[in-house]
Amino acid sequence: MRYPSWLRVHLAAVRALLVLTVVLGLVYPLAVYAAGRLPGLESRADGSLVTIGGRTVGSELIGQSFTGPDGRPLRQYFQSRPSSGEYDPAASGASNLGPENVVDTLPDPKAGVEGVQSLLTQVCARSKAVGELNGVSGARPFCTRGGLGAVLAVFGSRAADGTVPHPTRVVSLNEEAGVVKAPFVASYKGVRVELARPGEDYAKGLVVPVRGDAPAEPAVPPDAVTASGSGLDPDISPAYAAIQVKRVAQARGIAPAQVERLIRRQGRALGFMGEPAVNVLKLNLALDRAYPVRQG
Structure with missing residues (x-):
């Protein structure tokens, strides 16, 4: 008996569904499970x-x-x-933080803002802690001695290359007034460096990471801080x-x-x-x- 073409197509689809269900839904999982029970593989499978x-x-x-x-x-x-x-x-x-993430969000209880450390400060804090624990120097480029990201906001007229040759104001962005006694660097291009204050807007300043005098190859390796x-x-x-x-x-x-x-x-x-x-x-x-x- 010859079935109509539309029925043959549907029967073929049903057969394919049944075969693939048995092979991929039963035979293959059982084969993989059995392989995982072989001596030497059982521990890895678990x-x-x-x-x-x-x-x-x-x-x-x-x-x-x-x-x-x-x-x-x-x-x-x-x-x-x-x-x-x-x-x-x-x-x-x-x-999901990248290398450009260098500025902390300072806590501001009055505004209901929680503090968030930048990737740079996280790395600096870890390096300091690992160094102290193991009796080695935790110094790292672009880090303050207190374990924060050494980053300045430089205000003033910008040159064609984007720099600020004659700053009018400089703020240490990751060092909070009242928490840190003094900025990691006293002055920048002859301008006194200020400590940051929660709630103030420093977005118009040029963000300038400061390398400092830490060795190019720190004693604390990268995998200890990342x-x-x-x-x-x-x-x-x-x-x-x-x-x-x-x-x-x-x-x-x-x-x-x-x-x-x-x-x-x-x-x-x-x-x-x-x-x-x-x-x-x-x-x-x-x-x-x-x-x-x-x-x-």
């Missing part, structure tokens, strides 16, 4: 979870904080790189690990060389792929196994 004494302590693929109840970094542990989502997988993502794109990077660079060695060794009462040996056990993926990296969770667990912290 999220590379790390279990100690029957308790899950984290994942090799997701960064986490190593802080105490007060939120301060625990000195006996290596610290991860910053996270814009507080290491929450559900809040994975970047801050979050990854996902905010969940579990690894740090060998350079960031290196500046933490002395602190961790002192907290555990061991020699720095003993800590460095554990760091050297990590490296590139499969021994040759990508840049060298140090997995913070695995390193801290190795430290606890080999050199547990002495109580009391």
